[in-house]
Amino acid sequence: MTFSSPSNRQLTEWRKLLQGKYRKLxxxxxxxxxxxxxxxxxxxxxxxxxxVVEEGFNLDETFKNSGLTLYELNTEEFNSLSDTDTPQGVIAICHTPKESTSDILSQKDGLLVAFDAVQDPGNLGTMIRTASWFNVSGLLIGHGTVDPFHPKVVRSTAGATGALPYIKTDLSGTLKNFEAIGWSVSALDGGTESVSLKKAQTPIHNILIIGNEGNGINPELMSGRKRIRIDGNPENVESLNAAVALSIALYQFSSIA
Incomplete structure (x- = not known):
């Protein structure tokens, strides 16, 4: 197995990808x-x-037969590209998939998931992974939501990054535009005005909003829209983790679709 050695410039450019502004650039x-x-x-x-692999990493057939350019780094160099405390010895330098458009997503059937200011990278990655499992039609990444290509988000998707079309957008305007052409919008919310998930309908064109871990969904986005709750025992626990709540909702929707 032949390895290439990256130039100092390549290493510098790869390290910069740990920062959001350089990923975007x-x-x-x-x-x-x-x-x-x-x-x-x-x-x-x-x-x-x-x-990119750490010196001594044992390459399996997936990597040997990938046809990709392979680079080997010493431990210090490799760790400078990692954002984890215990790196696993392998990193891929990837091109960001192109965003879809509202026009394209609006022509799809099924469910879209809208993320409103979801800030925890692990949560977002898990939700993208779950949405991919349940074959969601697309993702609306609202303002205030962590970059879906943040290293921890990508790691938490367990390979589901790029599986679903997505747009980064102002949810307030985008949701109104979808509703104007017949889409239904629902907010996952545990309030008393919410309808039980067990009784929720699933129109052929439906958007489900999941909100910020601490503050929930922006009230502006819930105003005049259906709210859906997951029944449970609030005496035992105040609320569900956002990723867990979305998983339960997607399972329910898929079982009655």
């Missing part, structure tokens, strides 16, 4: 971790520019 991101990188390579949805 270069339209590239870092995918880290054995399972995550394997899935990205096997699914071929994301263009991979290079595969």
């Amino acid at each position: 270069e339209n590239k991101f870092i995918a880290e971790g054995l399972r995550c990188v394997e899935q990205i390579i096997n699914q071929k949805r994301i263009k991979v520019e290079a595969l």
Whole structure:
């Protein structure tokens, strides 16, 4: 197995991808971790520019037969590209998938998921992974939501990054535009005015909003719209984790679709 050695300039450019402004500028991101990188390579949805491994990493057939340019770094250099305390020894330098458009997403059937100021990278990554499992038609990434190509988000998707079309958007205007052409919008909310998830309808064109972990959904986005709650025992626990709540909702919707 032959490895290439990156130039100092390449290493500097790769390190910069740990920062959001450079990911946006270069339209590239870092995918880290054995399972995550394997899935990205096997699914071929994301263009991979290079595969970077730590010295001594044991390459399996997925990597050997990928046809990608392979770079080997010493531990210090490799750790400078990682945002984890215990790196797994493999990183992919990836091109960011192109955003879809509202016009394209509005022509789809099924469910879209809208993220309103979801700030925890692990939560967002898990929700993208779950939405991919349940074959959601697309994602609306609202303002205040963590970058979906943040290294921790990508790692938490376990390879689902790029599986679903997405747009980054101002949810207030975008949701109104979708409603104007017949889409239904629902907010996942535990308030007393909410309808039980068990009784919720699933129109053929439906958008489900999931909100900020601490503050919930912006009241402006819920005004005049259907609210859906997940029944449980609030005496035992105040609320559900956002990613868990979305998982339950998507399972319910998929079972009655």
